[in-house]
Structure formats: C-alpha cells, structure tokens
Amino acid sequence: MSKRALEVHWGVHHRGFVDDLNKQLGKSDILYGSTMDELVKATYNNGNPLPEFNNAAEVWNHDLFWESMQPGGGGMPKLGLLEQIEKDFGSFTNFREKFMETALSLFGSGWVWVVLKRREKRLAVVKSSNSINPIVWDDIPILNLDMWEHAYYLDYKNDKAKYVSTFMNHLVSWNAAMVRMACAEAFVNFGEPKIPIA
Amino acid sequence: MALRSLATRKTLTLGLNSTRLTQSRALQTFSLPDLPYDYGALEPAISGEIMQLHHQKHHQTYITNYNKALEQLHEAIQKGDFSTVAKLQSAIKFNGGGHINHSIFWQNIAPIREEGGEPPKGSLGWAIDTNFGSLESLIQKINAEGAALQGSGWVWLGLDKELKKLVIETTANQDPLVTKGAHLVPLLGIDVWEHAYYLQYKNVRPDYLKNIWKVINWKYANGVYEKESA
Numbered sequence: 001m002s003k004r005a006l007e008v009h010w011g012v013h014h015r016g017f018v019d020d021l022n023k024q025l026g027k028s029d030i031l032y033g034s035t036m037d038e039l040v041k042a043t044y045n046n047g048n049p050l051p052e053f054n055n056a057a058e059v060w061n062h063d064l065f066w067e068s069m070q071p072g073g074g075g076m077p078k079l080g081l082l083e084q085i086e087k088d089f090g091s092f093t094n095f096r097e098k099f100m101e102t103a104l105s106l107f108g109s110g111w112v113w114v115v116l117k118r119r120e121k122r123l124a125v126v127k128s129s130n131s132i133n134p135i136v137w138d139d140i141p142i143l144n145l146d147m148w149e150h151a152y153y154l155d156y157k158n159d160k161a162k163y164v165s166t167f168m169n170h171l172v173s174w175n176a177a178m179v180r181m182a183c184a185e186a187f188v189n190f191g192e193p194k195i196p197i198a
Numbered sequence: 199m200a201l202r203s204l205a206t207r208k209t210l211t212l213g214l215n216s217t218r219l220t221q222s223r224a225l226q227t228f229s230l231p232d233l234p235y236d237y238g239a240l241e242p243a244i245s246g247e248i249m250q251l252h253h254q255k256h257h258q259t260y261i262t263n264y265n266k267a268l269e270q271l272h273e274a275i276q277k278g279d280f281s282t283v284a285k286l287q288s289a290i291k292f293n294g295g296g297h298i299n300h301s302i303f304w305q306n307i308a309p310i311r312e313e314g315g316e317p318p319k320g321s322l323g324w325a326i327d328t329n330f331g332s333l334e335s336l337i338q339k340i341n342a343e344g345a346a347l348q349g350s351g352w353v354w355l356g357l358d359k360e361l362k363k364l365v366i367e368t369t370a371n372q373d374p375l376v377t378k379g380a381h382l383v384p385l386l387g388i389d390v391w392e393h394a395y396y397l398q399y400k401n402v403r404p405d406y407l408k409n410i411w412k413v414i415n416w417k418y419a420n421g422v423y424e425k426e427s428a
Binding site: 008 | 251255256259288292348349350351370371372391392393396397400401
C-alpha cells in the first residue's frame with residue numbers, strides 16, 4: 001500500500017469522517033459519553049440508520065482497518081487462532097480462498113470481515129455493504145479489509161484481486177488478530193477447556 | 199469512431215413447461231461499444247486516464263461477466279435447475295445493469311467541440327424550465343443528490359412516461375433506472391462510483407459533479423426525450 005494511498009485514505013477520507021462525525025455530534029447531547037461501539041449500534045437504529053451512522057461506522061471501520069495491517073505483515077497466524085481457523089475452515093488455505101472469494105464477490109462498496117460469530121461460536125468471513133459493521137449483528141470483528149474503490153484505486157486501479165492478495169501476503173497483521181481473538185474469546189462460551197492432566 | 203449499436207436483447211424462451219423440444223434461440227453475446235470520441239477528448243473535465251480505464255476495464259468487465267451469467271442462466275433453464283436460476287439474478291442485475299448504464303453514459307457526454315456542455319434546446323430545455331424552474335436549479339438538485347449518495351451508484355435525470363414529467367432519481371450500485379419505476383426512461387445518468395472520478399478528483403465528488411456539466415451531451419438527452427414523449 002503506497003504512501004500516497006495512505007496519505008489520502010487516512011489523512012483525507014478517515015479524517016473527514018472523524019471531522020464530520022464531530023460536527024454532527026456537536027449538535028445535541030443525546031449521544032454524549034458513548035463509546036464508539038455504542039455509537040455505532042445506537043445510530044444503526046436496528047436497520048433504520050440515523051444520519052450519524054455512516055460517519056460513526058466509517059470511523060470504527062477504518063480504526064480497525066489500520067489495526068488489521070502492519071509493515072511486514074502477511075504469513076500465517078499461530079497458536080489458538082490458527083487452530084480455530086483450521087477447525088472452522090478446514091485449513092488456512094481454505095480460509096484464504098474463502099476470504100478472496102468473498103472480497104471479489106462484493107457488489108459495489110463495502111468491507112470484508114473475519115468475525116467471531118457469537119451464536120454459532122465459530123469464525124466466519126463475511127461481507128458488508130457501504131459502512132455496515134458486524135457489531136450491529138452482534139458478532140465480534142477480528143480483522144477487516146476496505147473494499148471501497150478509494151481503498152485500492154490509486155495503487156491497483158480496478159485490479160481488486162491483486163489488492164486482496166497483497167493484503168493477505170504482505171499487510172495483514174496476525175499479531176493484532178490474535179490479540180483481538182483472545183479478547184473475543186472472553187465473550188463466547190466455547191465450553192469446558194481441555195486441560196491436560198500431568 | 200462509429201458507435202456500434204447496442205445488441206438488442208432477445209428474450210430467452212423459457213422451455214420449462216413445453217413438452218415439444220423447442221430449443222431456446224441462440225444466446226446473444228454482448229460486446230463493448232466503441233466510444234464516439236477519443237479518451238482524452240473530455241479533458242479537463244474528465245481525464246483521459248479515467249476514460250480509458252472506465253471504458254476498457256470497468257465496462258468491459260461488466261460485459262464479460264454479464265455474458266458469463268447469461269450463459270449460466272441459459273444452461274440452468276435448460277436443465278430446469280431453478281435454484282441456479284434464482285442465484286444468478288443478482289449477477290445479472292449487477293452486470294447487465296453495469297453494461298446498460300455505461301452504454302448510456304458514454305452517449306451522455308461529448309467533447310466540447312461537439313457541443314458537449316451546450317445547454318439543452320428544443321422540447322427538453324422547455325420541459326426542464328417547467329419542471330425545475332431553470333437549468334441551474336436542475337443542475338443544483340442533481341449535484342446535491344449525487345453528492346449525498348452513499349457508497350456506489352448513479353444519479354439520473356429521467357422521464358416518467360406515465361406522469362409525463364421529468365424526475366431526478368438515484369440508484370444504488372448498478373441498478374438501472376427502471377428499478378425505481380417501470381415507467382422511467384433515462385435521459386441522463388451520471389456515474390458516481392469512485393472509479394468514475396477518483397484518480398482525478400480523489401474524494402471530492404462535488405468537484406467532479408460541478409465539472410461534468412461542461413461535457414454533458416444535451417443533444418442526446420433531448421433526442422431521447424422527444425422520442426419517448428411523442
């Protein structure tokens with residue numbers, strides 16, 4: 001991901017969402033003191049989003065996006081996260097394919113996510129349109145990838161496949177994902193742990 | 199370059215309930231229409247780089263995928279595989295819509311030396327004044343709707359054939375204008391997907407919308423209007 005792309009994406013797009021959100025929130029005190037999570041869920045309004053939703057969600061989404069990447073990223077997750085991926089997708093290769101397929105089958109603007117599904121108690125790759133965020137479906141996001149054209153157009157023009165595979169190969173931060181997974185597991189009951197007996 | 203006419207879509211016969219062995223008519227495939235102007239001819243309103251990518255990559259991809267989806271639909275109908283028929287609907291709407299919308303778009307814009315940007319004369323000019331007060335007022339409204347559209351989509355000036363009036367509508371993704379009303383005919387469509395302006399305008403969609411009017415081909419829109427309101 002080029003410096004120029006980051007300058008525009010973070011410095012103009014993301015900054016714009018933050019500024020616009022602050023302007024909107026400045027108008028009334030109703031949402032004062034909410035966390036970002038609460039803000040996104042409240043403004044989603046059960047599917048009938050309020051005007052603040054788009055800005056709030058895009059701030060949330062981009063915050064996670066920068067966290068989902070690191071210099072020298074890529075490779076594979078380790079330990080518990082890798083085990084969970086192998087359990088839920090069969091293999092890491094299958095997971096990668098599913099991620100690619102989901103990203104490329106998104107029509108229009110949106111995001112691809114790796115989430116921990118609360119009810120099904122498993123990891124899944126999901127896509128969402130525009131600024132929708134899986135926390136409104138009560139799932140726990142582990143990673144995301146911005147599939148809006150502005151995220152890749154400067155570097156890749158319309159070659160989405162190259163963008164997604166570069167993300168997987170060189171940018172994705174499995175360290176960040178493992179930390180988020182560890183936190184997420186606190187909220188999902190996977191059953192009794194198998195503690196080995198000495 | 200002559201504009202190759204859009205291949206007319208022949209309907210696929212649904213052989214689902216026929217007991218005779220009536221084969222569906224041969225499947226029509228679509229191809230990329232040539233632009234009636236050079237890629238750089240719309241500068242500085244729209245850069246040559248954008249025009250080339252937009253036409254050769256984006257539009258071509260919609261056509262390729264539309265042809266693929268139609269072929270798969272054809273097979274599924276012949277096999278009586280309804281579940282596949284149902285699954286293909288969104289790909290057909292998306293890619294077919296992309297093809298139709300962009301084919302209209304290339305005719306909605308024209309180089310300045312070919313009267314791009316010249317205000318509408320004739321019955322459309324009059325209808326705009328009647329429906330919106332003035333051309334400036336129309337442009338302002340279209341730009342406001344276009345800028346406010348979240349995500350990807352199109353902003354349209356359409357003719358409602360039933361109510362006999364002009365309307366401004368937006369559609370999401372590649373939904374064609376008819377998805378907003380069966381009696382709506384597109385006169386002008388402006389692509390507000392990011393790929394239509396990003397390389398030149400970055401995220402300042404309002405600047406793109408302000409500048410595109412310098413190359414809007416009102417002659418075409420007027421032609422469609424006169425034909426459809428006859």
